[in-house]
Amino acid sequence: MPAExxxxxxxxxxxxxxxxxxxxxxxxxxxxxxxxxxxALAISEIARNILSYAQRGGVSISELDAAGRRGILIVARDDxxxxxxxxxxxRDGYSTxxxxxxxxxxxxxxxxxxxxxxxxxxxxxxxMKKWLx
Amino acid sequence: MPVPILKQGEVxxxxxxxxxxxxxxxxLRDELARQVGAYRSRGVIIxxxxxxxxxxxxxxxxxxxxxxxxxxxxxxxxxxIQPDVAFAMVQLGLNLEGVVTALDLEEGLDHLAALAGRSGxxxx
Numbered sequence: 601m602p603a604e605x606x607x608x609x610x611x612x613x614x615x616x617x618x619x620x621x622x623x624x625x626x627x628x629x630x631x632x633x634x635x636x637x638x639x640a641l642a643i644s645e646i647a648r649n650i651l652s653y654a655q656r657g658g659v660s661i662s663e664l665d666a667a668g669r670r671g672i673l674i675v676a677r678d679d680x681x682x683x684x685x686x687x688x689x690x691r692d693g694y695s696t697x698x699x700x701x702x703x704x705x706x707x708x709x710x711x712x713x714x715x716x717x718x719x720x721x722x723x724x725x726x727x728m729k730k731w732l733x
Numbered sequence: 734m735p736v737p738i739l740k741q742g743e744v745x746x747x748x749x750x751x752x753x754x755x756x757x758x759x760x761l762r763d764e765l766a767r768q769v770g771a772y773r774s775r776g777v778i779i780x781x782x783x784x785x786x787x788x789x790x791x792x793x794x795x796x797x798x799x800x801x802x803x804x805x806x807x808x809x810x811x812x813x814i815q816p817d818v819a820f821a822m823v824q825l826g827l828n829l830e831g832v833v834t835a836l837d838l839e840e841g842l843d844h845l846a847a848l849a850g851r852s853g854x855x856x857x
Binding site (some may be wrong): 612613616619623633636638640641642645648705706707709710 | 752756787816824
């Protein structure tokens with residue numbers, strides 16, 4: 601049974617919890633210490649994104665094992681207002697709230713796969729994967 | 734968890750002990766701004782060696798602390814960024830432009846002492 605954790609994101613401390621659990625899980629999968637830090641950082645950004653824009657949501661982190669290929673899957677979900685212009689939100693330097701506007705593009709850059717689905721009034725789901733090399 | 738701030742001569746040393754929430758970082762910013770005035774400090778050192786990551790909020794807040802301290806007449810040095818943390822920051826495209834950094838506390842104190850020497854002030 602592959603490892604899996606879910607962290608509800610409702611307050612600032614949850615961001616820390618999510619990235620720490622993500623780091624531990626990544627370590628268990630076999631990611632290097634540097635990769636664990638990169639994964640923790642990416643989780644920190646998408647978890648903060650939930651808190652900044654949707655106030656509440658959750659981050660699920662699990663082990664990927666697909667045909668002998670191992671990796672980590674991180675899914676951040678919220679039922680917030682959604683993102684009107686996904687392309688704009690993913691542009692480096694763009695931000696409507698209190699971040700630098702580098703969080704999401706940065707997370708995308710360090711992951712092997714990154715998908716952002718959003719519908720106005722229905723929330724946002726970010727799915728990202730990183731494979732073990 | 735609040736960050737302990739030690740006063741050593743004209744230097745304030747904020748020694749972060751564990752991962753910080755956004756609120757802890759904002760409180761550190763406000764507390765340093767206050768203490769720089771209260772103790773007439775010329776230098777501030779922020780030791781981030783215990784931080785698990787420096788994300789976009791943390792880098793933005795550190796830049797704010799440095800600028801606020803500067804407006805209050807103090808120079809800040811951020812010390813102790815761990816190799817993995819530095820590497821992750823570079824990969825994500827986060828930066829601490831305009832922030833003076835040093836390897837560790839000792840190097841940071843040396844830097845501030847050199848500044849104080851140049852400006853004719855007492856060394857911390």
